[in-house]
Amino acid sequence: MTEAMLLVLGSTALTPWGRDQIRRLCHQARRRGLALIGADTPENLRKATRDELARVDTVLPLDVHDADACRAWAATGPAVAAVVTIRELSVLPAAVIARELGIAGNDPEAVHRVRNKDLCRDRLREAGFPQPRTALCADAADAERFLRATGPGPWIVKPRDGLAGIGVSRVDGPDGLPAALAAFGAPPAAMGALPASAGFLVETFVEGAEFSAEGVLVGGVPRVLALTRKGTGEGFVETSQRVPSGLDKATAEEAADAVARALTAVGVTRGVFHVEFWVTADGIVLGELHDRGGGDYIHALVEHTRPGLELYGTLIDDLLGRTPAPVPEAVGAARAEFPLAPPGRLRAVHGWDALSRHPSVLAAHLRVAPGDVIGPARDSYTRPAVFVAGAEDADAVDALVAELTAGVTFETEPDGTAV
Missing domain, CATH: 3.30.1490.20 (ATP-grasp fold, A domain)
Known part of the structure; x- marks a missing residue:
C-alpha cells in the first residue's frame, strides 16, 4: 500500500531549536506511517546538513516563502495528505497549498491577517480585546x-x-x-x-510582564498546552523561556481563555500556535499571534513538561482527520536560557563543556567560536549560546539555570568591529 505523503514546507533550519523542531516533526510523522517530502529553497538545500536531507524521502527545491510559487507547484505536483511548516515565512504558502489541494489547512486570508500585525490588531479590537x-x-x-x-x-x-x-x-x-x-x-x-x-x-507601549501561550488546534478548537514566562534583555532580546509561567491560577485561566478566543476571532483553525501576551494592571493584553510554534526551544519545554506528548504528531493527526492521543498532565519544569557575552573578539569560552554534560541539561549549543567577533545581541539570531534544562519545579529549574550560567565565562578582547 502506498504511504500517504506529508509535505514539510521549509525542511531545513538556521537555528538549533529549528533543527530540533524538524527532527521531532519528522520522527512523529514517521510514527504515523507517513512518507515525507522536504521542500526548501535551492539555496537552503545546498547548505543543508546530511542529517537534514536524510530525514525526508524526497527533497523538493521550491521557493517555500513565495505563495504564488507554492500554488503553482500544488497545481501540478503529487497529491499530499497534509502540509506543515515550522517557519514564519512559510505559513501563508502552506495555507495556499492546502487550499489548492483541497486538504485541511488554514484559510489563507486568516493567515495573511495574522502575518500583518496591524490587520490582526484591528480584528482583535473589533472582537472586544484591548490592544495597543x-x-x-x-x-x-x-x-x-x-x-x-x-x-x-x-x-x-x-x-x-x-x-x-x-x-x-x-x-x-x-x-x-x-x-x-x-x-x-x-x-x-x-x-x-x-x-x-x-x-x-x-x-x-504596553507596560506589563511578558508571557506567551503555546498550543495546538484540534477540530478547530485551540488547546493551550503551556504558558511560558519570558525573560528579556536590552532591546527586547529574549534571554530565557520557562514553563511553567508562574502565573496564579486565575490569571493563567484568564490568559488561556483570551488566547483561545483570539485565535477563533482571527480565523485560525489549524496548526500549532504561539501567542504573546502581557499581564498588565488592567488585565491580559494580547501581543502578536503566530499560527506556528514558538522558537527558542519552546516546543521542547512543552513536550518535556507533558511527558509523552507529541506536539507535531497531534497536529498531523488533526490535519489527517485522526483522533489525537489524550494530552498528558503537566508536570515538572523546563527552561531555555541564552547566556550573553560581552562584545568583542572571542578568545575562549570556559565552562561550556561541563554545562553540556550536566545530567539535567536537555540541549546545549554554543553558536560562536574563538576568533568570532561578538556584537550586542539584537534579536533571536545574534545570541551566542543556548541551553535547556529540566527540573522538578520552577524554583528548582531557576536555581539550576543560575548555577549553570554562573559556571560559564566568555572571554573577549576589544575589537573595533563589535558594535
Whole structure:
C-alpha cells in the first residue's frame, strides 16, 4: 500500500531549536506511517546538513516563502495528505497549498491577517480585546504624526510582518525614529535578504510582564498546552523561556481563555500556535499571534513538561482527520536560557563543556567560536549560546539555570568591529 505523503514546507533550519523542531516533526510523522517530502529553497538545500536531507524521502527545491510559487507547484505536483511548516515565512504558502489541494489547512486570508500585525490588531479590537494603538506608516513623517497624536510615549517601532525580534525598537520620541527605521535594513547575516514589508508599524507601549501561550488546534478548537514566562534583555532580546509561567491560577485561566478566543476571532483553525501576551494592571493584553510554534526551544519545554506528548504528531493527526492521543498532565519544569557575552573578539569560552554534560541539561549549543567577533545581541539570531534544562519545579529549574550560567565565562578582547 502506498504511504500517504506529508509535505514539510521549509525542511531545513538556521537555528538549533529549528533543527530540533524538524527532527521531532519528522520522527512523529514517521510514527504515523507517513512518507515525507522536504521542500526548501535551492539555496537552503545546498547548505543543508546530511542529517537534514536524510530525514525526508524526497527533497523538493521550491521557493517555500513565495505563495504564488507554492500554488503553482500544488497545481501540478503529487497529491499530499497534509502540509506543515515550522517557519514564519512559510505559513501563508502552506495555507495556499492546502487550499489548492483541497486538504485541511488554514484559510489563507486568516493567515495573511495574522502575518500583518496591524490587520490582526484591528480584528482583535473589533472582537472586544484591548490592544495597543497602532499605525501603519509609510515613512518617518507618518510615524511622527502618530507620536504627536498619542504622546507622551514611549512607543514600539517594528516591521509590519517581521519575525524573531528583527528590527523591533523602543523610541521615546521623534529623535529615536531614524535609528529605529535604520534597523529594518540590517537583518542578521544568517537570514539573508528578507522580503520587503509594505510599511512599518508604530504602537503605543504596553507596560506589563511578558508571557506567551503555546498550543495546538484540534477540530478547530485551540488547546493551550503551556504558558511560558519570558525573560528579556536590552532591546527586547529574549534571554530565557520557562514553563511553567508562574502565573496564579486565575490569571493563567484568564490568559488561556483570551488566547483561545483570539485565535477563533482571527480565523485560525489549524496548526500549532504561539501567542504573546502581557499581564498588565488592567488585565491580559494580547501581543502578536503566530499560527506556528514558538522558537527558542519552546516546543521542547512543552513536550518535556507533558511527558509523552507529541506536539507535531497531534497536529498531523488533526490535519489527517485522526483522533489525537489524550494530552498528558503537566508536570515538572523546563527552561531555555541564552547566556550573553560581552562584545568583542572571542578568545575562549570556559565552562561550556561541563554545562553540556550536566545530567539535567536537555540541549546545549554554543553558536560562536574563538576568533568570532561578538556584537550586542539584537534579536533571536545574534545570541551566542543556548541551553535547556529540566527540573522538578520552577524554583528548582531557576536555581539550576543560575548555577549553570554562573559556571560559564566568555572571554573577549576589544575589537573595533563589535558594535
